Amino acid sequence: MMRTRPLKVALLGCGVVGSEVARIMTTQSKDLAARIGAPVELAGVAVRRAGRVREGIAPELITTDAAALVAREDIDVVVEVIGGIEPARTLITTAFEHGASVVTANKALLAEDGSTLHEAAEKHGVDLYYEAAVAAAIPLVRPLRESLAGDTVNRVLGIVNGTTNFILDRMDSTGAGYAEALDEATALGYAEADPTADVEGFDAAAKAAILAGIAFHTRVRLDDVHREGITEVTAADxxxxxxxxxxxxxxxxxERAADGRSVTARVHPAMIPLTHPLASVREAYNAVFVEAEAAGRLMFYGPGAGGSPTASAVLGDLVAACRNKLSGSRGPGESAYAQLPVSPMGEVVTRYHISLDVADKPGVLAQCATVFAEHGVSIDTVRQQGKDGEASLVVVTHRAPDAALSATVEALRNLDTVRGVASIMRVEGE
Structure with missing residues (x-):
């Protein structure tokens, strides 16, 4: 039997994602009601400016007073898609205080202060869902929180930012430089007018913090994540x-450490073999590998951004939150029982690809090799090419602690025969 009184939903934000959420709620209202067991009704939409006509949304639903909307006692679920830290954090906690569950796509807030939100939801006996915060429509958060809850996850590896993947794909497939590829991404709408959050790795780092926290049952904040962007990647790389x-x-x-006593989280450009499945992820698509002890290797692939894909994830969470409201139950809360320490980047063991501009004369290779040996870094391959008194020396190392590799690079910079370090990049996925 379907309940006739509708569940009321407040929508915070009506941009690309918010407007698509409102559209789907309207056009698929009967299907949503059948799946939930009760009608869902859009009870209000909070925006910054109320004057603009928003197709498919009744004018009387529009308000600029978001605080009053989330404080209404008749609101069952709040959907937050405005982004940023404030006022989103205050609005979400206010919604909890008034008995509403929350569905959010706010990766920045979750990575910065997710523990506060989880604690507030727990205190007031409501839900916090955030599938849309990581990789849009790709089901990733729920499998980690629920499907793999009985397993031990050891590693999560993936491409979680579509803008940077598009840029690097263009550089690889067309030979374009970074600036040229960024211009194309901007023209096609993949990159924002200010692309800093994407190209400097902030967006991906926030997602890494969320994924690491869920996977390892440990609170991981944004500032725990080592972050490097793609702005220094060249056509030569x-x-x-x-x-x-x-x-x-x-x-x-x-990653979980081999002894299981700590974890690491990092975002940076890396070389991966063409044989690795992530190498074939093109354009603005995302893909994530999850490696678990019992389940083995799982891959999640699909569009990681955009209004419709993100709205799909939001609506999935909305259905779950509404079902819980009807049954008087709650979905999974925060699981941070492990409280594992987050190790610094220097303790990560990886490989390096180092390109050096050196003098083209005898003994240079031996001198550089000595520096590697002094720092305990084993060389895998070396390629040297010289012309007119100058040479390029490319070294690929075996696996070693990142701190040892960094120290090696600094020592190489101080050699008289090394004119410059052209590029440094980690090698992963082997």
Whole structure:
């Protein structure tokens, strides 16, 4: 039997994602009601400016007073898609205080202060859902929180930012430089007018913090994540990767230490072999590998951004939150019982690809090799090419602690025969 009194939903934000959420709620209202067991009604939409006509949304639903909307006692679920830290945090906690569950796509807030939100939801006996905060329509948060809750996740590795993947894909497939590829991404709408959050890795780092926290049952904040962007990646790096049978991707990597006593979370560009499934992820798509002890290797792939994909994830969470309201139950809360320490980047063990501009004379290679040996870093391959008194020396190392590799690079910079360090990039996915 379907309940006739509708569940009331407040929508915070009516941009690309919010307007699509409102549209789907309206056009698919009968299906949503059948899946939930009760009608869902859009009870109010909070926006910054009320004057603009919003197609499909009754004018009387529009308000600029978001605080009053979330404080209404008749609101069952609040959907927050305005982003940022404030006023989103205050609005969400106010909604909890008034008995409403919350569905959010706010990765920045979750990575910065997710523990506060989880504690407030727990205190007031309501739900906090956030599938849309990571990789849009790709089901990733729920599988980690629920499907793999009985397993031990050891590693999460993936491409979680579509803008940077598009740029690097264009650099690889067309030979374009970084600036040229960024211009194309902007023209096509993949990059914002200010692309800093994407190209400097902030967006991916926030997602890495969320994924690491869920996967390892440990609170991981944004400032725990080592972050490097793609602005320094050059056409020469792409060409060098291709000569190695690799391609360059911006990766989010969350790992449990081999002894299980700590975790790491990092975002940086890396070379991965063309044989790795992530190497074939093109354009603005996302893909994430999850490695668990019992389940083995799982791959999640799909569009990681955009109004419709993100709205799909929001609506999925909305259905879950509404079902819980009807049954008087709650979905999964925060699981941070493990409280594992987050190790610094220096303790991460990885490989390096280092390109040096050196003097083209005898003994240079031996001098550089000595520096590697002094810092306990083993060399895997070396390629040297010289012309007119100058040479390029490309070294690929075996696995070593990141701190040892960084110290090696600094020592190389101080050699008289090294004229410059052209590029440094980690090698992953092997």
């Amino acid at each position: 792409i060409a060098s990767a291709r000569r190695m049978g690799c391609t360059v991707k911006l990766l989010a990597i969350c």
